[in-house]
Amino acid sequence: MREVEIEPSLYAADFLRLGEQIDGLLRAGARIFHVDVGDGKFIPPVTIGPVVVQAIAPIVHAGGGRLDCHLMVDDPTEQLRLIAASGGDSVTFHVEAVDDPAGVVALGRELGLGVGVAFNPGTDVEQAAAALDGADLALLMSVHPGYSGQKFIPESLERLRRLRALVGPEMLVQVDGGIGDGNVRAVRDAGADLIVAGSAIFHQDDVPGAYAGLVRALA
Numbered sequence: 001m002r003e004v005e006i007e008p009s010l011y012a013a014d015f016l017r018l019g020e021q022i023d024g025l026l027r028a029g030a031r032i033f034h035v036d037v038g039d040g041k042f043i044p045p046v047t048i049g050p051v052v053v054q055a056i057a058p059i060v061h062a063g064g065g066r067l068d069c070h071l072m073v074d075d076p077t078e079q080l081r082l083i084a085a086s087g088g089d090s091v092t093f094h095v096e097a098v099d100d101p102a103g104v105v106a107l108g109r110e111l112g113l114g115v116g117v118a119f120n121p122g123t124d125v126e127q128a129a130a131a132l133d134g135a136d137l138a139l140l141m142s143v144h145p146g147y148s149g150q151k152f153i154p155e156s157l158e159r160l161r162r163l164r165a166l167v168g169p170e171m172l173v174q175v176d177g178g179i180g181d182g183n184v185r186a187v188r189d190a191g192a193d194l195i196v197a198g199s200a201i202f203h204q205d206d207v208p209g210a211y212a213g214l215v216r217a218l219a
Contacts, residue, residue, distance in 0.1 A: 057087025
């Protein structure tokens with residue numbers, strides 16, 4: 001990956017034009033796509049699942065991209081094998097959903113997946129950092145997971161700085177929720193390497209142009 005990546009969140013995409021929008025974003029330079037997998041239990045909505053991952057993986061991989069799957073589910077171990085078999089490249093599970101984070105990380109590794117650990121706005125940063133052993137990345141949620149289009153929680157910037165200080169420079173830090181051209185640079189400056197954006201990209205008339213605008217806002 002590059003020094004910092006903007007990840008388009010496919011949860012916010014127009015599913016009638018999903019392949020077209022992915023192709024346009026690949027042409028604009030996007031290389032990591034965020035896939036929100038919700039089971040209707042850990043979060044209220046049922047969202048994208050392995051069937052969609054399998055459908056889009058050939059397009060993404062042919063364009064040099066990767067699928068980063070965010071598991072907002074009660075039982076992430078149930079989904080890991082499905083995601084791996086469907087062409088997902090990495091999975092991130094929620095620390096709030098498991099009793100044995102190290103075991104889930106190890107299973108993801110056995111399946112050849114990159115593995116991340118996510119945590120919600122109400123979860124203590126230090127508690128989340130303690131569950132990162134063996135993981136590739138930490139995902140700080142800057143909104144409450146479940147629905148696209150929420151506003152960025154301002155306290156997330158200070159939580160992000162604390163997380164970066166705890167995990168050091170080698171761990172990848174991802175931020176998800178409420179990010180647009182008005183705050184993307186602040187999120188980067190606070191320590192994020194991977195920045196997820198949904199509405200700021202897909203709810204615009206020019207989807208590839210919106211992605212490119214976020215990249216410019218980082219400069």
